[in-house]
Amino acid sequence: MEPLAVDVATAAPYRVQIGPGVLSLAAAAAGDARALVLTDANVEPLHRERLSGLAEAPTVAVEPGETSKSLGAVEEVLEAMATAGLDRTSALVALGGGVVGDLGGLAASLYMRGIDVVQCPTTLLAQVDAAVGGKTAVNLAAGKNLAGTFHQPRAVFVDTAVLATLPEEELAAGFGETIKTALIGGEELLDKVEAAADRLLARDPDALAEVVAGCVRVKAAVVAGDERERGSRKVLNLGHTFAHAIEHAAGYGRIPHGVAVGTGLALALAASRRLGILEDGDLPARVRTLLERLGLCPTLGGLRSRYDVPLEPNSLVAGLRHDKKGRAGAPFLVVPRAVGAIELDVPADGEALQAIFGA
Numbered sequence: 001m002e003p004l005a006v007d008v009a010t011a012a013p014y015r016v017q018i019g020p021g022v023l024s025l026a027a028a029a030a031g032d033a034r035a036l037v038l039t040d041a042n043v044e045p046l047h048r049e050r051l052s053g054l055a056e057a058p059t060v061a062v063e064p065g066e067t068s069k070s071l072g073a074v075e076e077v078l079e080a081m082a083t084a085g086l087d088r089t090s091a092l093v094a095l096g097g098g099v100v101g102d103l104g105g106l107a108a109s110l111y112m113r114g115i116d117v118v119q120c121p122t123t124l125l126a127q128v129d130a131a132v133g134g135k136t137a138v139n140l141a142a143g144k145n146l147a148g149t150f151h152q153p154r155a156v157f158v159d160t161a162v163l164a165t166l167p168e169e170e171l172a173a174g175f176g177e178t179i180k181t182a183l184i185g186g187e188e189l190l191d192k193v194e195a196a197a198d199r200l201l202a203r204d205p206d207a208l209a210e211v212v213a214g215c216v217r218v219k220a221a222v223v224a225g226d227e228r229e230r231g232s233r234k235v236l237n238l239g240h241t242f243a244h245a246i247e248h249a250a251g252y253g254r255i256p257h258g259v260a261v262g263t264g265l266a267l268a269l270a271a272s273r274r275l276g277i278l279e280d281g282d283l284p285a286r287v288r289t290l291l292e293r294l295g296l297c298p299t300l301g302g303l304r305s306r307y308d309v310p311l312e313p314n315s316l317v318a319g320l321r322h323d324k325k326g327r328a329g330a331p332f333l334v335v336p337r338a339v340g341a342i343e344l345d346v347p348a349d350g351e352a353l354q355a356i357f358g359a
């Protein structure tokens with residue numbers, strides 16, 4: 001198929017190209033100047049050679065996983081950029097999942113006060129969400145994503161052929177963000193995800209490209225409307241407040257983020273019903289069915305048994321208060337009224353939360 005293109009109308013606009021094989025186009029976006037490819041040790045042997053045209057560019061492969069989202073790793077990448085002779089006209093090409101994208105974006109935003117980054121996401125989660133929108137971050141001892149910048153990419157290449165090698169659980173995690181984005185985007189995208197579910201599970205690269213492009217269109221519109229998350233961009237946190245509570249209560253790293261987001265969507269719908277906000281009474285069952293079809297857990301009980309974690313209501317409430325997007329320790333929720341109609345900044349008291357987590 002021809003690549004699908006989505007333009008992101010941020011202050012410095014850029015294009016996202018989506019479809020099987022688009023990584024071969026990334027060299028053109030990196031320009032004639034020197035480029036450095038940042039990847040990880042899992043992705044490098046699988047997909048580095050797909051960046052044809054960047055075959056000669058030096059490569060840094062960090063350790064796979066969350067440990068590479070550290071200030072130490074940023075320093076390592078910055079030193080590699082300097083050693084490779086990158087200058088202010090150069091680009092860093094980030095080939096990998098969310099960790100590589102966040103780390104590469106942050107290093108690019110710092111090197112010589114900011115050079116271009118070209119995002120080449122290789123996980124479904126990064127393709128539908130993290131690689132677009134310019135958020136970069138690493139973790140501090142005090143919490144996740146506490147040190148970061150906004151640094152929009154020069155271009156994004158979303159190659160759906162690379163998803164053929166993605167571990168099953170990471171694919172499911174990407175479906176968590178996909179369903180979130182469809183709930184934000186509206187009926188047309190949610191219908192499309194439901195209709196394509198079997199082909200998505202079979203990793204049909206064209207079906208994946210259609211759905212990812214739908215998600216990127218939604219994300220592009222949200223980001224263009226509020227590049228620095230002053231207000232409306234918070235809609236992208238749908239399911240995330242609950243997901244952070246789940247991850248915090250389980251211990252970070254026990255449950256993949258996107259899987260926690262999937263359950264977080266079901267909890268956000270339960271909260272919406274309990275707080276009297278939900279207008280589409282059929283939506284919780286519809287979302288539950290889709291979550292199950294795509295390998296996710298619509299209930300806390302399902303998560304408890306799949307990951308062997310206790311997830312006590314008290315520790316979930318504590319985790320919710322810990323979420324950095326809450327204000328002054330009070331949890332503010334993002335909950336759906338209906339498909340495509342999302343309420344922001346919904347306050348929730350402890351009693352309501354206990355009831356939602358205890359159900």
Ligand code: GLY
Nearest residue numbers: 129133135233236
């Ligand atoms: N991942 C949410 C955002 O980019 O705002």
